[in-house]
Amino acid sequence: MLLTRLADVSREVAATSARSRKIALLAELFRDAEPDDVPVVIPYLAGRLPQGRLGVGWKVLSRPVAPADAPSLTVREVDARLTELGKVSGTGSQAERARLVGELMGEATAEEQRFLLGLITGEVRQGALDAVAVEGLAEATGAPSPDVRRAVMLAGSLQTVAQALLTDGPTALDRFRLTVGRPVLPMLAHTASSVTEAIGKLGACAVEEKLDGIRVQVHRDGDSVRIYTRTLDDITDRLPELTSAALELRGSRFVLDGEVIAFDDTGRPRSFQETAGRVGSRVDVATAARAVPVSPVFFDALSVDDRDLLDLPFTERHAELARLVPEPMRVRRAVVSGPEDLPAAEEFLKETLLRGHEGVVVKSLDAPYSAGRRGASWLKVKPVHTLDLVILAAEWGHGRRTGKLSNLHLGARTADGGFAMLGKTFKGMTDAMLTWQTERLKELAVEDTGWGVTVRPELVVEIAYDGLQRSTRYPAGVTLRFARVVRYREDKRPEEADTVETLLAAHPEVRP
C-alpha cells in the first residue's frame, strides 16, 4: 500500500468531526491493507509509530526539504527505513539521522511530508488515536468492539491484536489473556473535588492513601520478576529493591499493581522530584539506590497463581492482595459503607495529608479492574490551592487554538514592587475565555515577540495548583505544579495579587 493513501485518509479523518465517519474511513482502509502492511498501517492510522522512539524530534524535522512531485513511497518501505534510522547511534549519529530523515522527506510529496512529520513528532491531530482505531478495526473484521478493546488492553499493544485479528479473524481474540510477564494497561482514576462527592457517587468504598510516586506493575513468575511503568516500559533493572521485595512475598506467580516511592529516615515521603529522579536513573543504579532507596506500596492484585482476578470485585481482589502482601507494603486504607461514614473518611484524608501524602483515591468495592480505562469507579481527591497572579505574557496557541493567545506566563509580586514569573498555564479556559483573553491581552501588549506578546502586568487571574516544587528555571526558585485558570479577577488590581513571600510561607516544606 502506498503512503499517499494513508496521508489522504488521515486528512479526510481530520476533516470530519463525526466519530462514526472517522471509524468508517479507518475500517475501509484496514480492509484494503495487505497482511504484511497491517503491522504498519494500523499504528500509522492510530497516529503512532511502531518503532516508538526514533531519537529524532522537532529540531531535525523543522528543516524544510523540497517535496517530490509524485507519490512513490510504500508504507512498508517507510517503516523499514525508519527502523534503520532508529538503530543509528554513536558519534555523528545525530547528523546521520538528520540526513536519513531528509532523504526520506525528499521522496515524499508535500501531503506525505505533513503526515510523516505528524507521525514522528506524535502530533497527527486527526481526532482519532488508539480508541477510534480499535473501533475501526472491529468494524473491518466483524469482531465485537468491547472484545477488541479488551484484547488490546491485555496485550498492551494495538498492532499485536490488529495483526492477529486481520490474519486469523475474530477467534484470534481468545489468545489474549492476562499472562504473568506480559504487562496490562493500568486502570486510571477520575478526579472528584471532595471526599463527600466521591462517596456520594460510589456508595460503599475503600478510601486509600494516594502516594506521589511512580506507578508500577510487578510481575513475578517463580524467581523471575519484571517491573513495568504506566506506559508499560520495563524498568526492572532500575529498581533492584523491588525485585527483592517481590521475591520475599508468599506467592510465586502473581501480578500486582502499586506505586514506588522514596521515604526519608522518619518514614515521610520524599518529594516527587526525588523519587522520579531515582526511578529515572539508569546508568549507576547501585549508587542511585544507596542515595535514594525506594519502596513498593501495592494496592491491587490482578493475577495470583494463574487466576485472572480482573473481573472480580475490588473487595475480592484486595483479599488476595492482603493474603500475599504484608501490611507495610500495602497502601493504608479505610473502608466505608456509605455517606453515613463520611466523618471517618474525612478523618482518614486529614491523617493522610499530615503524613505528607498527596490525597486519597476513593474506590468502589464492587468494581472490576478496568484495564486501560479511566473508569468512574476510582476517584482521586487532592487538596487544591489557589493564588491571584498577574499575567506577564502570553503565547500563541496551536491546532484548534491557532490565532488565540493561549499559554499564559504567570507572575507573583516581589518585595521590590516587580513581578517574578512562577510558570505558565494553558489549562482551565473555555473557548469564550480564550476569545476574551486574546482581545484583552492584545490591548495590554507592549511587545510582539513572535511566539506571542509581552503585556503590561495589569490583568489578575485566579490560578489553582497542586503544590510548589523547586525550579532552576524560574527566578523565585520555585514553580507551580499543575497550574490552571479558575477565573479572571477584573475586580482586583495587580497590587492586590499574591506575593512570592506569602507563597513560600504557605509551603514551608519547599525551600527554594
Next chain:
DNA sequence: TTCCGACAGTGGGGTCGCAAT
C-alpha cells in the same frame, strides 16, 4: 429529550542520558 461517559486535544515542569559544542 437530556444526560453523561469516553475521547481527543492542548500543552505544563522536572529529570536523566546522550551527543554536540
Next chain:
DNA sequence: ATTGCGACCCCACTATCGGAA
C-alpha cells in the same frame, strides 16, 4: 564541562460525539 535535545515520568481541564437513561 556545559548545553541542547529527546524520552518519559507526573498531570488538569474543556469540547465533542453518541449511546444511555
